[in-house]
Amino acid sequence: MPVRDGLLALLDEGPKYGYQLKTEFEHATGGVWTLNVGQIYTTLDRLQRDGLVDATEADGQRSYQLTSDGRDALGAWWQATPVDEPPPRDELLLKVLLALGAGNDHAREVISRQRTALYELLQRHRRAQKPAAGQASRLVAEALLSRAEADLRWLDTCERSLNEGA
Amino acid sequence: MPVRDGLLALLDEGPKYGYQLKTEFEHATGGVWTLNVGQIYTTLDRLQRDGLVDATEADGQRSYQLTSDGRDALGAWWQATPVDEPPPRDELLLKVLLALGAGNDHAREVISRQRTALYELLQRHRRAQKPAAGQASRLVAEALLSRAEADLRWLDTCERSLNEGA
């Protein structure tokens, strides 16, 4: 629950009001993750419902802060590591697996199309935003690249398995 | 919408009934993605609501099949490639970015913990299920490995950026 936990993390620095959370969230992510303002408030409502946050009003400015339960939840989030069981429901993964089930030709076509798209993504991002650009957005771009390279390698594996297995 | 599209893909082979879709879905993914049976039916209802699927009943066996809209939607899904704008809301990514905002020490700790977990995941999967094990589950495992390696490299990048930027 990225948004939920993101708000908790930001609130750990101290009480904030809703709109402020929007700007800080976007700033923290280098501006690449925009957030509909409304979502902040719906999420804050739900956090309040769950007792992780409470609000105090003054001058029509509603200030939100972590409860001790909220601090616990946040601590747990920092500690949490990705689970691999069950493996994440990934779109690319599922698509290729199903394509394999639908016949080798179909699979080859799907793999080829995905590879092309990933390769273009790679080139596009390598060219762009090398210089300057805040630390956050640079890291986001590099995460994207790293994942794309991994997916490309995996697609190669799939094709190899397809050729051997046939 | 992995489940939704997964069912469409399976129905492309011909009419199926609900329970059959569950078993075939799980089989296609090497058994790593279990699916609550109920979800099949809720999803089929929604697909029917959207006109992508229709059902014909006989002997209490309800058979589902693609409509022509459904075939179109499926075709679009096969063609679709991952979008990078906005970048996927990824848990690890967000966590590290927010940790960076919360101070270098905190970031170092989070990065270190994530790295350890990913490294253990790597070792665990490298040891296990090398031999036999259907094509599907082997590919799933390799996708996991590939992604984990990418994330490890990215964490290295983050730490480097942390050390240089300070």
Next chain:
DNA sequence: ACGGGCATGTAACTGGTTACATGATTCA
């Protein structure tokens, strides 16, 4: 008789997301 797998469903909830409404303040 009974347990287990086949088969169909439903009610309820979760978090993410958007479109929309409202008003205050600021500044050109």
Next chain:
DNA sequence: TGAATCATGTAACCAGTTACATGCCCGT
């Protein structure tokens, strides 16, 4: 004055997910 930004909120929808109920049929 009027547009932009700050600020708060709500109603509605979406897909994913689970817990639960029901019944049939088959092999022991």
